[in-house]
Amino acid sequence: MQIENPADIASRLAAEHRQRIPFSPLPWATAGNMDLAYAAQDVLVGIFAEAEGATIAGWKVGLTAKKMQSFCGVDSPIAGAILSSRVHCGPIELQLADFGRLGLEVELAVRLGRPLPSDADLTRQSVEASLDRICAAFEIVDDRDADYATLDACSIIADNSWNAGIVLGESRPLEGMPDLQNLGASLSMNGEAVGHAITSDAGGDPLEVVVWLERLLRSRGRRLEVGDWVMTGSIIATQFARRAQEYCFTIEELAPVVVRTSGQN
Template identity: 40%
Template structure:
């Protein structure tokens, strides 16, 4: 018999406290369930795991949308977007710093983040029909921090990542700019630099064709679960540049055309 969502969430919390290597929380399921992981059930586990993380009163500051580019889907062997909750205490402002010793294996994903505008989360509003300036009011370059706990990328499923809050360990926001007269977020080149040297790049179009499509996907996903995006929440739209794993002594900067860079130092 499949374990309940609450029990699985508590087991996830135990594994994180023990700094255990990541394996699917569903590995003990029967053979049929293991062959076809239940993503809907995984989101129920995520809800309870996030509630466990929030016991100290931390509130959701927004969401991450993951696996929104072909490169990231190929890296993880998963062919659909996923989402996770970003808790308020895990939101950092650039320039920020992190310690690798605080994590099992910390990854960095270079993204575009957007802030939901006033009124855009109203029940019944179809976000697809809103002009850019009515959907979001700020945009910035961002780093998502991901804790994969040393996962074997050859043994992943959407459900296993989703249950673990889609591996979100935080969000570093670069200096935001007002959307103002921006017509769209497409066609913007992002360059990741390590200790001042360019190491990778990508285009905002790689994110589901347009970073706003990640917001639309998230809004529809939340609506199906009886929820809605709220004004002031941040949405990290997905990695323009694939994950890099961090080492002490590194300094990263990610700049997207037209946006100030986001910066992170690692010790």
């Protein structure tokens, strides 16, 4: 039986999280109804927020790379909410047993320092003028051991785009930063290099990602609020931790951020 009510979809997903049930595509998702997916996400985030005594503290943007969009059958990124209870400052240790399957994505994070302008004036330049802080960050994702051969974007969106939190490095003012598209980035695990990239490898200009996100939020009756953090997309391939590891992510001009994992998954 298809589930087409946002509240029912969210209730099912919340139960799956509580019972540690692996992720599986939702029955209706092949229809590509992104409005329904985001409506279900709103309800699910509300369920999580109430349970954790939390508020929305920012947003993640995923599938910024064209390759991943094609893989999931969409032509745009996707978004998910970040709860205040899930915002951490590095270094931090994460218990693998707390997740269905813990993934770490390395990203450039920016913070909104003043309200964004009206739709007519919403541009890359106005976004840059409205941001105040920037840092290297990890996004914590929990794909609940998903089968990537059967992924679809709507199912991921409904499940809050798999966001399970963020880990922020020490931030600095955005003012004075060089071109955000061409900053060198590197990730190491236990002191050994995992990958090198530049920030535009996440899918282009990070500030255009913020423009896209704000337009999406406004189409849903929401918007970025002052103090919100935005995760602008994964720069290096996702790392899935299965045992105790130490990950260190650095971006040129920014302080490094460290996540340690412990236990087994």
